[in-house]
Amino acid sequence: MSLPHAILTALLEKPSSGLELTRRFDKSIGYFWSATHQQIYRELGRLETDGLIRALPSEQPARGQRKSYEVLPAGRAELARWTAASQDPRPMRDTLLLRMRAAAVVGTAGLGQDLRRHLELHRRQLAEYEEIEKRDFPPGRDSSQDRLRHLVLRAGIDLETFWTRWLTHALEEFPEDVPGPGTA
Amino acid sequence: MSLPHAILTALLEKPSSGLELTRRFDKSIGYFWSATHQQIYRELGRLETDGLIRALPSEQPARGQRKSYEVLPAGRAELARWTAASQDPRPMRDTLLLRMRAAAVVGTAGLGQDLRRHLELHRRQLAEYEEIEKRDFPPGRDSSQDRLRHLVLRAGIDLETFWTRWLTHALEEFPEDVPGPGTA
DNA sequence: AATAGCATGTAATCGGTTACATGATTAT
DNA sequence: ATAATCATGTAACCGATTACATGCTATT
Numbered sequence: 066m067s068l069p070h071a072i073l074t075a076l077l078e079k080p081s082s083g084l085e086l087t088r089r090f091d092k093s094i095g096y097f098w099s100a101t102h103q104q105i106y107r108e109l110g111r112l113e114t115d116g117l118i119r120a121l122p123s124e125q126p127a128r129g130q131r132k133s134y135e136v137l138p139a140g141r142a143e144l145a146r147w148t149a150a151s152q153d154p155r156p157m158r159d160t161l162l163l164r165m166r167a168a169a170v171v172g173t174a175g176l177g178q179d180l181r182r183h184l185e186l187h188r189r190q191l192a193e194y195e196e197i198e199k200r201d202f203p204p205g206r207d208s209s210q211d212r213l214r215h216l217v218l219r220a221g222i223d224l225e226t227f228w229t230r231w232l233t234h235a236l237e238e239f240p241e242d243v244p245g246p247g248t249a
Numbered sequence: 250m251s252l253p254h255a256i257l258t259a260l261l262e263k264p265s266s267g268l269e270l271t272r273r274f275d276k277s278i279g280y281f282w283s284a285t286h287q288q289i290y291r292e293l294g295r296l297e298t299d300g301l302i303r304a305l306p307s308e309q310p311a312r313g314q315r316k317s318y319e320v321l322p323a324g325r326a327e328l329a330r331w332t333a334a335s336q337d338p339r340p341m342r343d344t345l346l347l348r349m350r351a352a353a354v355v356g357t358a359g360l361g362q363d364l365r366r367h368l369e370l371h372r373r374q375l376a377e378y379e380e381i382e383k384r385d386f387p388p389g390r391d392s393s394q395d396r397l398r399h400l401v402l403r404a405g406i407d408l409e410t411f412w413t414r415w416l417t418h419a420l421e422e423f424p425e426d427v428p429g430p431g432t433a
Numbered sequence: 434a435a436t437a438g439c440a441t442g443t444a445a446t447c448g449g450t451t452a453c454a455t456g457a458t459t460a461t
Numbered sequence: 462a463t464a465a466t467c468a469t470g471t472a473a474c475c476g477a478t479t480a481c482a483t484g485c486t487a488t489t
Contacts, residue, residue, distance in 0.1 A: 066448075067344050074351040084468055098347045099340035106470055118438065131468070141355060149359025152344055154367060156283035160336055162401050163282045165431050167258040167332045169397035171325060175333025183338060185263045209422070213353040216419050217346050223415060227407055235400050238393070250476080268440055315440070334455055414469065 068108050069117075071098040073136055074143040076118060080135040083109055096194075096221055109134060117143055165235065176237030186233040191225035194218060252292050253283040253301075257320055257328040260302060264319040267293055280405055293318060301327055315337075349419070361423030368416040375409035378402060 075086055075094050086109075087102040089095075100108075112118045117140030121133040136144075161183065168176050202215045259270055259278050270293075271286040273279075284292075298301045301324030305317040322329075345367065352360050386399045 067342070067347055068448080070351060071347055074347070074354055077354045082468085083470085087468095094342070094350075095347065097341050097343045097350075101450070102468090103451085103470080106468095109402070110470090144351055145355040145358070148348045148355060149363070151363045151366065152348075154370065155342070155344060156279070157281050158251070158283065158339070159281045159404075160339060163251055163255055163258070164332045164336075165397055165401050166278075166281075167254060167328055169394045170258055170261045171329040171332060173397070178333045179333070182335065182370055186338060206427055210353045212422055213349055213357070216415075216422065217349050219418075220343075220346055220415050223411055227411055231400075231404050232405060234403075238400065252476080266440080267442090271440095285444080285478070286440090287479085290440095357445090 067098060068100055068104060069112055070144055070147050071100065072105065072108055072112065073117065076134055076136045077141065077144070080133050082120060082133045084131070085133075097217065112140065112178050152207045173239055177236065177241075180232055180236055180239065184229060184236070187225050187228040187232065191222065191229060194222045194225060198222065252284055252288060252313065253296055254328055254331050256289065256292055256296065257301065259326050260318055260320045261325065261328070264305060264317050266315045268316045269314070269317075281401065296324065357423055361420065361425075364416055364420055365424065368413060368420070371409050371412040371416065375406065375413060378406045378409060380429065403418060 071090075071094060072086065075081065075089055079165060081089065083102065084107050086105050087100075090098075090100045090105065109118070113120065113134070118134045118136050136189055161180075164176060198215075198218055202211065202218065253272075255278060256270065259265065259273055265273065267286065267290050270289050271284075274282075274284045274289065293302070297318070298306065300321060302318045302320050305319055345364075348360060382399075382402055385403065386395065
């Protein structure tokens with residue numbers, strides 16, 4: 066549904082090959098729309114077939130050769146159409162909240178440890194976002210593009226902040242079930 | 250991945266038929282793990298085959314007849330195992346943030362209207378959660394089960410609060426593109 | 434008895450995930 | 462030269478979504 070449009074956005078920001086797109090999805094784009102390289106290659110094929118993008122003519126299309134793509138006018142038009150179209154929010158699916166509710170029924174044994182792990186992951190993500198904000202959005206710049214992209218980053222920061230706070234609060238319900246000596 | 254465990258949790262809270270489960274997923278459970286009735290019926294069949302749940306013996310299993318299920322000990326054990334197991338967070342996929350980033354490239358025309366619609370949806374969801382909190386978690390009760398379930402609800406409230414704030418802030422970037430007279 | 438809608442399903446499709454394959458490039 | 466890794470794919474699977482089918486119940 067949205068993967069082709071994520072790719073169009075990325076290619077408009079900068080024409081890229083499949084691998085470059087994969088790298089960028091691992092970094093910035095994937096922060097709110099993740100994709101694997103298999104998805105990306107398949108979708109690039111479809112987008113080219115549909116006439117929304119094309120391979121940059123300078124490169125030769127042999128297997129194992131880098132092939133870069135750029136967006137055609139039809140692709141830009143499709144992205145503009147999709148961006149403006151009315152779309153319902155996707156149904157929520159959060160495993161952590163589900164497990165918390167399950168724990169209310171079957172007990173909290175073992176869950177605290179994984180909550181602490183998640184807390185650490187969210188703290189790291191938050192720190193990474195804040196680094197990006199410091200680097201890319203210093204105070205006192207404000208082109209329209211910058212403001213929109215900054216908004217997206219702020220959403221990421223605020224979401225990670227929410228999770229770290231919630232997990233910290235939640236962990237008060239969990240006794241320090243120190244992991245035992247185990248089998249080591 | 251998580252649907253069977255969502256169903257096990259729901260059935261442990263209260264044995265139910267397929268339709269009752271569907272209703273409950275539309276209400277409380279579905280707030281963090283949505284499912285359609287087709288998914289639910291298929292999964293009930295699998296869970297019964299696997300010996301994790303069973304149909305309540307009192308009811309006859311004819312088509313079009315209500316059939317209620319309860320969780321067997323093996324089902325409870327599986328849910329406890331899954332709840333405690335270490336699980337990585339799922340990759341993020343948010344259409345709204347993606348569209349915002351696309352708008353930075355192709356322009357914001359038309360997007361503001363849908364943002365306002367989303368803002369209204371999130372406000373309503375927030376109001377619903379706050380009603381539930383007032384009704385089910387009055388101040389001064391604190392069984393362990395209550396605290397865990399309250400935590401889950403607080404996550405919902407805080408998430409909806411985040412979205413309403415973020416959307417309100419984001420809309421400052423959008424000129425009042427009043428919908429034209431249209432074709433009416 | 435006819436109709437509406439309640440309750441339980443089946444089938445087709447589609448996107449995402451995992452596992453595997455293969456040609457090109459780089460390092461030793 | 463060989464091995465490791467880079468880069469681009471293909472195939473099989475799996476869960477979720479959408480559309481459709483069928484039997485039962487209540488209303489008129």
